[in-house]
Ligand code: SF4
Ligand code: SF4
């Protein structure tokens with residue numbers, strides 16, 4: 001039987017929730033698997049030896065994250081990064097835009113709901129200076145992007161792997177799965193979803209709404225755009241997209257040059273790099289310039 005272990009680093013547990021959301025399919029998968037370790041799905045403290053497949057949720061933020069992911073890498077034949085935090089740094093990677101001390105101050109001291117705040121340190125692991133994807137310190141065999149990945153994507157990767165074949169992700173973009181009509185119209189301005197009422201049938205980007213569909217990998221069935229909201233890019237860069245945020249910025253500049261919004265760099269980064277800032281070319285260049293590569 002395949003020995004499966006799952007761990008959660010700095011994470012919200014959403015990716016494990018997505019695993020359990022596979023429901024009957026998970027029961028099928030578990031018939032050919034021995035779950036030997038999981039913080040969330042079973043009561044387990046230590047990672048055993050001889051793991052066949054290791055699943056990692058969460059990115060690197062603390063010294064403890066580093067220790068645990070290195071230990072699983074040593075013990076597992078195959079390591080899968082599940083979810084954007086593990087694959088790209090995810091939403092927590094946006095903290096890298098700010099100085100670490102400022103982030104702690106904003107979270108624990110200047111927070112409007114906090115009275116006499118302080119930064120907790122007792123019995124806590126050391127915080128890393130940057131939040132990064134796990135590939136920064138260990139070899140990753142497969143990535144399953146998404147925040148969280150949809151259960152159909154997880155099911156496809158796991159069942160393919162367990163049948164001895166090599167899993168692969170879609171080579172298409174979210175636009176290829178999207179039913180909205182594209183006419184080639186150029187919007188007058190780029191705006192955010194709360195700034196108007198979009199036509200329910202037309203392409204959101206052509207209406208000026210910042211939709212990341214063209215630069216985002218398919219696999220979710222264009223879930224958000226079908227539900228009436230823009231894609232914010234959670235399946236990570238599309239196959240031929242070398243940097244998701246820069247590709248989107250490039251497209252936006254060509255699309256609505258005249259009235260591109262004057263957004264603060266932090267706001268724009270949060271929109272075009274919501275999940276991939278920590279692994280973006282832009283951030284890698286910034287780290288290199290500061291001698292932290
Ligand atoms: S990828 Fe999203 S759902 Fe998964 S741990 Fe990170 S924030 Fe949570
Ligand atoms: S840009 Fe968005 S709304 Fe337009 S086709 Fe692509 S996914 Fe659909």
Ligand code: SF4
Nearest residue numbers: 220224231232234235
């Ligand atoms: S539409 Fe975009 S944001 Fe929504 S689930 Fe798909 S990839 Fe993620």
